[in-house]
Amino acid sequence: MNYANSKYRQVPYDLVRELTLATAGVGVAVLVLAAVFSTPDVPALSAKQVVQQDPLLLIQTELNDLSGQSAIATYGPPYNHGTQSVQAIGSFSPQAWSGVQIPVDPAYTDVIRPLERMKWIDPAISGILATWTQASESQQTTWVANVQRVLPHATVQGGKLILPAAAHGSYGPVVAITNDYLALANSGLLEAAIDGEQGSSPIVNRTKSLLLLQGAADSTYAQKLNMLGENWGVIKETGNYPGAVWLWYYTLLYQIPPYNSSSAADLLVVLTVIIVTGILMLVPFIPGLRSIPRLVGVYKLIWRRHYRELRAGGNPYETRE
Amino acid sequence: MTHTNWTRSLRNWIERTVPMEHLLPDTMPSYVDSYVYLFGVLTLAAFVWIIISGVILVIFGPDWWHVSAIGHFFNSTHFWSVQAFFFFMVLHLWAQFLMAAWRGGRHWTWIAGWMLFLLSILAGFTGYLSQTNFDSQWVGVQGKDAMNSVGVGGFFNLLNFGQMYGLHVFLLPMLILFLIGAHLFLVRKHGVVEPLPLDDGYGKKNRQRTAPPVPEGESHP
Numbered sequence: 001m002n003y004a005n006s007k008y009r010q011v012p013y014d015l016v017r018e019l020t021l022a023t024a025g026v027g028v029a030v031l032v033l034a035a036v037f038s039t040p041d042v043p044a045l046s047a048k049q050v051v052q053q054d055p056l057l058l059i060q061t062e063l064n065d066l067s068g069q070s071a072i073a074t075y076g077p078p079y080n081h082g083t084q085s086v087q088a089i090g091s092f093s094p095q096a097w098s099g100v101q102i103p104v105d106p107a108y109t110d111v112i113r114p115l116e117r118m119k120w121i122d123p124a125i126s127g128i129l130a131t132w133t134q135a136s137e138s139q140q141t142t143w144v145a146n147v148q149r150v151l152p153h154a155t156v157q158g159g160k161l162i163l164p165a166a167a168h169g170s171y172g173p174v175v176a177i178t179n180d181y182l183a184l185a186n187s188g189l190l191e192a193a194i195d196g197e198q199g200s201s202p203i204v205n206r207t208k209s210l211l212l213l214q215g216a217a218d219s220t221y222a223q224k225l226n227m228l229g230e231n232w233g234v235i236k237e238t239g240n241y242p243g244a245v246w247l248w249y250y251t252l253l254y255q256i257p258p259y260n261s262s263s264a265a266d267l268l269v270v271l272t273v274i275i276v277t278g279i280l281m282l283v284p285f286i287p288g289l290r291s292i293p294r295l296v297g298v299y300k301l302i303w304r305r306h307y308r309e310l311r312a313g314g315n316p317y318e319t320r321e
Numbered sequence: 322m323t324h325t326n327w328t329r330s331l332r333n334w335i336e337r338t339v340p341m342e343h344l345l346p347d348t349m350p351s352y353v354d355s356y357v358y359l360f361g362v363l364t365l366a367a368f369v370w371i372i373i374s375g376v377i378l379v380i381f382g383p384d385w386w387h388v389s390a391i392g393h394f395f396n397s398t399h400f401w402s403v404q405a406f407f408f409f410m411v412l413h414l415w416a417q418f419l420m421a422a423w424r425g426g427r428h429w430t431w432i433a434g435w436m437l438f439l440l441s442i443l444a445g446f447t448g449y450l451s452q453t454n455f456d457s458q459w460v461g462v463q464g465k466d467a468m469n470s471v472g473v474g475g476f477f478n479l480l481n482f483g484q485m486y487g488l489h490v491f492l493l494p495m496l497i498l499f500l501i502g503a504h505l506f507l508v509r510k511h512g513v514v515e516p517l518p519l520d521d522g523y524g525k526k527n528r529q530r531t532a533p534p535v536p537e538g539e540s541h542p
Contacts, residue, residue, distance in 0.1 A: 003343065004425055005512030008350035015345055022359070022366035030370050030405055034397035041387060041396075042455040078475030087470040094472030101475025204483030211480065214462035222459050237456055244445055246407045266470035281435040284423035293421040294517055302420060303516040306352035310519075316351050 009316050040239040045213055045221045051185040055156040057217055062181050063151070065106035065212070066174070067144040072106050072211045079104040079211070087264035095267070102207060110212045114193035115180055125180055131173040143172035159186055249273070344509050352516050357420075360413035361508075367406035368501070372494065374399035379490050383453055383482075403445060410438060422514040430507040437500045444497060447489035450479055457482075 050058045064070035074084035078101040086095050104110075112129060119125045132140065146169045155162045161178045163171065184190045191209035222228055225238050237243040253259045253269045262268055283289050293299060300307065309316055377395045378386060386392035414434065417423075423431040446464075450457045461479040468474035478484060 003512060004515060005343075005346075005350050008352065008515075010348035011351050011353075013347060013349040013353070015347070018359075018362055019365065022362045023369050026363060026366040026402075026405055027370055030367070030374075030398055030401040033401040033404075034394055037397070037401070038393065039397040039400045040456070041393065041452075043387075044453065044455050044458045077472075078469060085466065085469070095470050095474075098469075098472035098475055102478065204486075205478075205481045207478060207480040210458060210462060214465075218459060218462055221455065225455070227459055242404055243456075244442075244449060246411060246442065246445070264470070266467040270467055270471050277435070277439065281432055283418075284428040284431055290421065290423070293419050296419060298419040299421070299517050300519070302355045302357055302416070303352050305354050306516050307519055309351075 007317055037241075040237050040241050042225065042238045045218060046188065047185040047190040047209075047213065048188040050213065050217050051182055054217075054220070055161075055182060056151065056154065057220065058182070058185055059154075059156070059161060059178055060148075060151070061212065061215065061217060062111055062178060063144050063148055063174070065110050066177075067141055067148075068107060070106050071215050072104060075104075078102050087267040089264055089267060089271075093267075104208060104211060106211070109208050110194055111177070111181060113197075114184060114190060115177065117193050118180065118184055122180070128173045128176045128180065132177060135172065139172070143170065143174045147171050147174045147178075156182070159183060249276075339506060339509050343512065346509070350513060350515075353513050357412075357416040358513075360409050360416055364406060364409040364413050365501070367402050367409055368497075370402035371399060371406055374402055375490065375494070383451060383486060387453070399448075403448065407441070407445070410441065414438060420514060421517060424514055424517075425511060427507070427511050427514060430504060430511065433500055433504040433507060437497060437504060440493060440497050440500060444489060444493040447485045447493060450485040451482065451489045453482065 047058060061070065065073060068074070071084065072079060074082040076082040076084060076086040077095050077098050080100055080103065086093060088096065112132070115125055115129060119129075135143075147163065150164050153164050159179070159182050161175055161182065163175060181190075184193060191206070191212075192203060194209040194212065195203045195206050219228070227238065250269065250273050253272060254265060259265050259269055259272075279286065279289070306316055374395050378392070378399060381389075381392060386396035417431065417434065446460075449460050450464075465474055465479045468477055468479060
């Protein structure tokens with residue numbers, strides 16, 4: 001039997017005992033850590049929270065969606081045919097090639113459609129939405145632009161948007177739509193109205209409602225929790241907890257040139273990580289790289305007793321017949 | 322006409338490749354004499370606790386830990402087991418690198434270890450996305466751009482809780498278990514890696530010794 005290990009002098013060992021003791025030891029450690037340090041659990045940000053704490057932020061989001069100016073409306077694949085968030089290195093763009101796989105038209109998906117579902121509760125909504133959908137696109141854009149222009153001077157009182165007198169043309173049905181939207185958000189049912197297109201089955205796919213708040217609303221909340229990119233937020237949990245710290249190498253790249261100034265940062269970072277990981281995985285076959293351990297020499301420390309025995313003239317190899 | 326008995330062939334192959342005394346050894350070569358050899362088994366121990374706490378969380382459902390103190394405790398156990406798991410796995414990885422443990426035909430053990438590391442990262446990531454709280458919301462909306470940029474966001478949709486949860490509680494743990502099995506099988510098949518030859522020749526040139534250590538990049542015949 002040509003078993004490498006049996007060429008060496010053997011010392012007693014108990015694999016099962018070692019595994020059992022290790023499991024017990026780690027078990028005690030994690031139970032103590034869990035009991036002492038617990039885990040953070042900050043509730044997800046909801047539209048209800050946004051409308052109660054910063055209603056104008058939700059209104060801005062809604063208006064950007066209605067006028068097709070929001071980050072998701074102009075995003076591109078996999079949500080729509082926009083180009084704003086499509087990353088490419090030259091003509092290499094897997095994102096563009098992947099096509100629209102999760103169709104999202106924020107004006108309809110995140111604003112009009114959820115309000116349409118409310119017409120059973122408030123029939124007046126139907127008339128308001130009809131005015132909107134029957135208008136031309138340029139008319140819709142003008143209405144929204146007129147509201148956006150005076151929005152810095154607007155207030156929200158009693159759940160209603162209060163605008164200055166219409167000095168800049170008509171607002172059309174936009175104020176009425178906005179007020180209904182605020183009411184729907186206040187009810188806490190907005191997300192369910194967005195995601196629950198398939199009827200009453202449990203909503204396990206929250207993509208569309210999560211995309212509604214993914215911009216300014218989430219960022220504002222994340223900033224309060226110290227979780228933005230510049231705080232290395234993606235690898236850390238809310239509060240002072242270690243998060244996915246093993247991703248430090250991935251998140252580090254976002255902080256350094258050329259990645260931090262590239263419009264295709266994600267694509268560049270992911271490709272870099274794939275290439276570097278591939279190299280590390282194939283180290284055994286790469287001359288030079290595979291010699292690093294010998295040059296570093298930590299192995300001399302790990303096997304110091306073995307080498308000491310060799311130098312002393314001992315024989316760690318088994319004498320074979 | 323006689324034909325090969327597949328069952329007997331498999332049994333013979335297993336007995337030949339990893340005889341029981343290699344699979345469950347009660348002795349080790351004398352050079353296995355350092356704390357670095359514990360990192361692998363400690364990683365495995367942490368994995369056991371991840372599975373135990375994870376199974377308890379699965380039994381009661383993904384929103385249990387938000388409403389129950391006991392649920393929160395098991396979520397914390399799960400979280401700290403994951404931290405321990407990665408802590409020991411990274412130490413294990415560094416130790417194996419510094420020992421050039423891929424020598425002697427052990428390159429597949431090294432590659433399987435790396436695949437385990439990558440799958441574990443994916444498992445941890447889908448776990449973060451399965452928390453149903455602001456962490457998962459933020460990680461999802463931030464991470465989606467990276468997935469979309471490489472063209473997989475439509476299929477691997479970080480904002481689809483059902484998909485992430487299913488991958489996290491079933492498929493990824495199964496793949497990790499399978500790869501752990503393969504990794505340990507390879508470790509036992511080849512045995513513990515031999516010490517590197519010393520620069521001054523000790524361990525390489527020897528008197529009547531029978532087993533010169535294997536330099537990096539060389540395989541056993």
